[in-house]
Amino acid sequence: MAEKVLAVKDLKKVYGKTVAVDGISFSVAPNEVVGLLGPNGAGKTTTINMVLGVLEPTHGTITVDGDDLAANRSRVLSRTNFAAVYAPLPGNLTVYQNLHIFSLLYGVKDIADSIGRLLKRFDLEKFRNTKCGVLSSGEQTRVGLAKAMLNDPHLLLLDEPTASLDPSIARDIRAVIRDFAAQGSGGVLWTSHNMHEVEAVCDRVLFLSHGKILLEGNPKTLPQEQGKANLEELFITVAREPLSLETL
């Protein structure tokens, strides 16, 4: 059996008396897209920040390709990357300059080729020398995704990557992410509030509520297993009446 791309074990984050993430364990396999779902404040972004090494867990371990994040932070993060709507790249640098700097930070080998390929893939060639701060939110999201692909990561973390994209571009981006997962040996952890998107993209979903994993399964069959019509209805139930569900 192939080694898990991401393995999270008994992960917990406590702020004072508030438990943001409460001992969750999950994994992402090679070529798998896992959806991390849940209402606002469920602990999704806290979990992603811990996997990114910018937030120290109170308890638990995170390993990427079997490598412990706490022990080998730099090596693990060289195989990881992320994109999030709340983390745009510096607006006072051009698209090329930002990608150049992050290429150096991630140790990308053939920088000019990699940037050229990603500018083409995300339809950003015409913005190559445009400052990121003057791009539309959708264009900035695409630049963030290009940055996230720079180091051809084994683990790709995407926090609502299509939130500010129009439906046409969002569909293209979903296809790019699916291709990424299918072609290489990488895995994707994806958060989204768009349940149709989650159903189309994710191989498996984890429902988070109050910092705990409430449900886990195939997004196409899980709603029926829980007696719900679709994923959106299941999401609403998780958000409003989590105790009514048959939990893990």
Place this chain on the structure above:
Amino acid sequence: MNFTRVFAIVLRQYYLIRASFSRVLPLFIWVAVDIILWGFLTRYLNSVALSGVNFVLAMLGAVLLWDFFIRIMQGVTMAFFEDVWSRNFLNLFSTPILVSEYLAGLVASSMVTSLVGIVVMIILASVVFGLSFLSYGIVIVPCLLVLFMFGIALGIAASALVLRLGPAAEWFIWPIPAIISPFVGVLYPITILPGWMQAVSLALPPSYVFEALRATAKHQAVSWLVLLASIILAAVYILLACRYFIATYRQAVRTGLIARYSAESLS
């Protein structure tokens, strides 16, 4: 230490400065203003004073070296502030970069940007006011080294303070050189200070630099042992500043402040 990642921090600063006149101007404008102000003042003092002291060498030289120290310190903090202003911590610290590499990048950025100010300083001072740093002799080398090292130490400590207290703490940083300057005796001997101020000045490496410069201007002997001790003292400050920055960074990762830096605090 991965020098490619250090270079990335320097390159970021180069890209920003190259594209922005408002970033280029401060590299030399305040140095130029100080030289003109103090240059004419010292020239005037030379013409009226009966003591025979060369004020250009004694005072203008000291002011320029103090400016050098300020450029170095602000070079570090300005490079750090670029990440604060562009809310870049989440993107930056989720890369493989180590804190030591980030700090090395800030220091290297400061060295490059300070060089611009120093070149302007040397040209203006020598062409307009006839001040040659060669007049100080070889003693200028350890003096510049001490000011460089202490500027780096204060720049790192100041950045750590802003990292700890949030973007609004930026205003704490700008007056630091002005607060220190009375204690280090840029323009007067330490001996005229009251006892408690002299005690403080003993702990500040630049004090020994300006004492040495005044001694040189008066053709008196300079204690190389004291200058060596001030280099060691400045090195200790760099170590302490780095430890403070690393501890602050770790605290910010523990509390989650790095990921939500614009909130300033998580309470």
